[in-house]
Amino acid sequence: MEVVCNLLRTVIHATPDDLLPVVYLFSCCIAPPHEGLEFGIGESTVLEVVADAYGIALDRIKEWNKKDLQIQCAEQTLLAALGQAAMYNEEDSKLPPEVQSPLEEVSHLIEISEKCVIARISSSDSFLQGWSTMLAIKVGHGEAADIVKQAYSVFPDFDKIVSALLTDGVWLLPKTCKFTLGVPVHPMLAKPINCVSDALTKFKGIEITCEYKYDGERAQIHYLENGLVEIYSRKSERITGKFPDVVAAVSRLKKIIVSSFVLDCELVAYDRAMHKILILQELSTRARKDVGTSDIEVNVCIFAFDLLYLNGQTLLQENLIIRREHLYASFEEESEFLQFATSITSNDAEEIQKLFDKAVGARQSIDIMQKKPNLMSGSKTVFEVKASDLTCSSEYPAAIGLVNPDKLLTFIVGGGDFTFSIKGSLRGARLVAVAKMYKAQEQRKESNKQSNMTNEDKDGDEDADKGDHRLSR
């Protein structure tokens, strides 16, 4: 924590322009999730790079990978290893004496990087903690962390948040970075419990509200003033192209008075002839890219359960009951296309149990959930902000670097930038960059080691490491 704090402090003082890259470095991503920028590096890629960098046959690497090497979380591992390797300084650059073969060296790097990654990621939002702690120190207040977290949960865009922080400071953050149409807010997730009575115990004395949790795909639908529609998935990926029918339905079924909205809903496969909900598996057979309205085979019904934004104004500060009223008032139900999620508000155990049984009995794939207490008690705090809301997507946990708009891939490591221009396809270009990076690092270490070894022992594959190089935790 202190290290993170000092790092950020130093960056802000010395090279404020680097703050954004550093923030991305810490937050394990290269762009806001809805922009769809990804590294696209998987396990096989890592193996290729490793093979290439060491001049070892790919087949052999693959064999090792099966048995001894245990490369997991490929992208995270490799990138972290690269970053860590690049950060070696004179004192630290010595490999342990037992590390002899290239394979062991790779394993060693992976091991180091694993620690690095764990240290960073396992403290949940260490980046934000450091951030906010630092800011809190700066302004002599302990609330900074919450403000930053709140801002990010509602407006997950570091580009804007960082620049707003630098120019206007943390206290204005709620104003400079607020919920914005077209930027998906982190969805509120349900938390599993064992039975209805557990929930009642937990929420004792608080009025609660319950609703069906339909078995489909979570969607957050943004409708802009100009009629443009965007749909975002649970992980804030833009999935508009997968659901042209939903775009049409939502445009048609919004009431006249509605000029813009953000609808939180579940997209459920639906048999319109039979008026029947279909299982999730049916939904998953839909094509995903550039779907035309005419070639849709599996229809969906929108089960709407929340309205986060309406006619130019956020509803996030309202409680769930109010938001529901807005929801009901803003759309026409049409059973084949859009339905409101079945719900009741009650603290009577039997009534709730009845709804639960109905959900289970009538439609096997539907269960029931309870919203968070502050959402149903009329509290002003609508979207509870937790550390988990800030967790980066697990898919790309350790992106070291970022892709600039001008198509440069930049690695920010070891106090220096390594920039490679992108040629050809993005994917291929990234691989080249990674490979170059790796080789450059190799050379650096080579010259550091000097005295040791005449050359890399390319054939040093004998029995590799029996030690525990696995990435266990």
Next chain:
DNA sequence: CCTGATGCGTC
């Protein structure tokens, strides 16, 4: 052109 391996998203 088809096919299997791989990647990656959904739950």
Next chain:
DNA sequence: GTCGGAC
């Protein structure tokens, strides 16, 4: 989505 370990 579930599970279980760490705090």
Next chain:
DNA sequence: GTCCGACGACGCATCAGG
């Protein structure tokens, strides 16, 4: 309790190889 990783099933998208 909370957080966060590992884990599983499934199906589309993509691409290398035949």
